[in-house]
Amino acid sequence: MPDITTDPAATVPPAPQGRRERKKAATRKAIADAALRLFLERGYDDVGIREIADAADVSTTTLFKHFPVKEALVFDEEDDVEAALLTAVRERPEGQSVPAALCEHALRSRLLTADGDPRFAAFLRLVNDTPALRDYHQRMWLRHTAALARVIAEESGFPADDPACTALAHFALEAPRVAQDHDDPRRAVTRAFALLEAGWSALNP
Amino acid sequence: MPDITTDPAATVPPAPQGRRERKKAATRKAIADAALRLFLERGYDDVGIREIADAADVSTTTLFKHFPVKEALVFDEEDDVEAALLTAVRERPEGQSVPAALCEHALRSRLLTADGDPRFAAFLRLVNDTPALRDYHQRMWLRHTAALARVIAEESGFPADDPACTALAHFALEAPRVAQDHDDPRRAVTRAFALLEAGWSALNP
């Protein structure tokens, strides 16, 4: 449904849709904010759903209409993360290999180290110290496997359903998790990708 | 795992335990059997804990004293699976690479295809079609990462804490899961391990 408005000034800012959607977004944000605040204060497992709903001044049913499960409260605004991943591969510098591009992307993403920002550091600690959150995040992250595999296939000329593409995609997405258990995550990521890089180049014609 | 043993000679030696431990094992088996039967009949999500407990004629409290969570009801008798994994690497044929040994082990294990046995095929379908079970199984499977990484380090002369060893271990354990989403899982596993094989050999001096 294209937006054909008579008044062009009404649609200048990013996407301020009707008041309805704005209000919806507002309560959604209120819930997510309340949740994150409470989680950081007292830990994920020691905060109940009802408590969060109360803090955001909504009912628990409303809460669950915005977020499918408790874990999702923490990972709001995780759109365009897939887009970033895919373009990192597609628009990599001339001559750079696919695994190398993925490695750089992994190092660039702040999932490993929150340099500077103490608020983000606290967030990272919350996620990594809470098994439920770690697992959920990884599950969500792996949902990009198929899309990434497709892009890899395009970029490398392999058939779209070549298992090697899926494998590389999956392994690349798992790499950060593997690295997080090491004392020097950045080095670990690099080393894991060295393995993939060498293997991938050997597979190419 | 249900008591569908491939190798009849591999049955447990008759551990001469007291009547206490025998009874305990009996109720445990009764519970697991009832659970698997009901799950296969009506699907994992459509069978409740209380129902299983009733079928096995125990209280839900007793049930949870034997199995930590619902998913564990399906994966009983999963010991010595780590031992098999480790020896597959340690006692591989002369001149065979570590990834190759892991690939063979993956192909040998019946997690991919239940050739012939229809009961095991049904079991596999149950697990693969139930997200909760798939995830739980993978989580349990990944618990062997550290042990496998240590063996890999020993066998290859790398320092015990080299991230490359952890990475290879992790990727190798993930490979079957990646392959299951493909139409020809055995080929997919082989191809995934080809990637690892090539990369690993390139990392060696």
Place this chain on the structure above:
DNA sequence: ACAATAAGTGCAACGACTCAACTTTTGAAT
């Protein structure tokens, strides 16, 4: 024979999540 130990029971509860019925708000079409 006798405590110590462990298995098992019953019940009540908690927390996450769902469902159905209902009210209010909002965006538009008439």
Place this chain on the structure above:
DNA sequence: ATTCAAAAGTTGAGTCGTTGCACTTATTGT
């Protein structure tokens, strides 16, 4: 300007996995 349908939100009861507690019963080592 009125009316109407969809969407957002509420309420309350209920399911389901899981735990805690107090209790009984059976087995074991001494």
